[in-house]
Amino acid sequence: RYDKVILIFVDAFGWRFFQDYVEQSEFLKRFVVEGVASKLTTQFPSTTAAHVTTIHSGLPVGESGVFHWFYYEPLLDDIIAPLMFSFAGDKQRGTLETTGISEQSLFPTQTLYQKLQQYGVKSYCFQHYNYAKSPFSQVVCDGATTVPYKTIPEALVNLTEAAIAESEKSYFFLYLDTVDGMAHKYGPGSIQFQAEVSTLLLTMERLLYQQVAGKLKNTLLLITADHGQIEISPETTIYLNQLTPSIDKFIKRNAQGKLLVPAGSCRDMVLYIQEDHLDKVYDLLTEQLADRATVYRTTTLLEQGYFGTGEISPLLLNRLGNIVILPHKYETVWWYEEDRFEQHKLGAHGGLSKEEMETILLAIEC
Incomplete structure (x- = not known):
């Protein structure tokens, strides 16, 4: 059993991208040589909403009921964007607030962090400040200490400092959305996407792995993703x-x-x-x-x-x-x-192609 677990959730960094970048990335190579690099399949549909709900609640999509970016919500008799807490098509977040509906009625109220708390494990949830305190996050991260960030280097520095300082059994979760954003906007084969992935992997090597290696005892570092992406036009x-x-x-x-x-x-x-x-x-x-x-x-x-x-x-x-x-x-x-x-968009996911459905689980001891 480990005393500390660090999980980095890299949105959209599916198996196809692991294969593309493993030879040129010192960070990824470490998992192949010193740890474990496994290919997993996602749940269906291969969407962020389904998988972030699962990672926080421990519930599969069939139980959580949160399955997509847009879906019909019977309690509101309308199509909503659950993660945005908005009606489908609205440009701004939080438009459901005008209805008076509670976020607890829309999302699973049991969380992984509550369970860990029962076993004396502290949890920290690092998310971008745009949605770290959103209605969705507040429900599904209940039981964890929420740590908002603006930049990825900031998040990694804060995470490593917290992990080194924490004396008790603890779990650290970090969600990163930039790879997904670049693939949607420019396409999975674009120079912009390549630059984002290469920079992220280098940053994780320097600001995460090299900072914690040898400084943490009995610690497991995990990397996973909710899905991949496929080119579209x-x-x-x-x-x-x-x-x-x-x-x-x-x-x-x-x-x-x-x-x-x-x-x-x-x-x-x-x-x-x-x-x-x-x-x-x-x-x-x-x-x-x-x-x-x-x-x-x-x-x-x-x-x-x-x-x-x-x-x-x-x-x-x-x-x-x-x-x-x-x-x-x-x-x-x-x-x-x-x-x-x-x-x-020039890149997308949600479907059943292997580009979308094949994802990763990387593990290494720090």
Whole structure:
């Protein structure tokens, strides 16, 4: 058993990128030579919302109910962006606050940190100051000491200092989002992405590993990621409401008459179709998207274990749509509303390709 565990969660740094950078990175090479470097598969869908909820709560997506960036929330009768605590499409954070709903009603209230506390283990959660104290973070990080940061060097210095100073059994969690951001904006093969990854790995070698090596006893350093990313192009995005304008009349509406769309992401779009039109829409989309995407009934995905093999909670079942569109490699399907729902990204995740679904678990003793 270890006295201290440090977990660095590098958003989007999937297995494909580990393979690309391991030979040129002293930091990554250490895990291969002196530790463990394993390939894992992500949960489905390969999204940040699903996996950050799991890493904080210990619950798989089938139990947590938090499965995507956008989904229908029955308590609000609308599509929300849970991590932003906003309505889908809103540019600013926290727009759900006007509804008076509590964050505890939307997210799992049991956390890993509460469990560790019961065993006398202190927890520290390092997150960017933009969301370190967000409604989502405040719920899922309950039981941990939250440490906001502005820059990655700052976070690494503060983490290593805290780990060295802490005399009791302790767990340190650091979430980093810059790799994911660069891949979305510029694409996973871009110079900007390469620069971000190379700089991050060098920074972690110098400000993390070299600072703690030999100074911490009985300590385990872990690196993991929620997913990878795959190249996509806005120029080839299929917008459902442009491909089939008549689809409007088959989509469910909320009590205010607002269409419940879009949900999921452009790599795994979730639809809420009126039950009496489900077969018709399934057949229509299967035909129209034949060469570009596979259309599934959500019941099929549930039966085949896509959302886990354990018991699926009503939380998830009530938020899932009844059709899921999974675009083929490099393809995207989404919904168009100018300045609200558009697809501008050059890298994405959420789908079932190995680029998105294969991730990492790296471990080394400090």
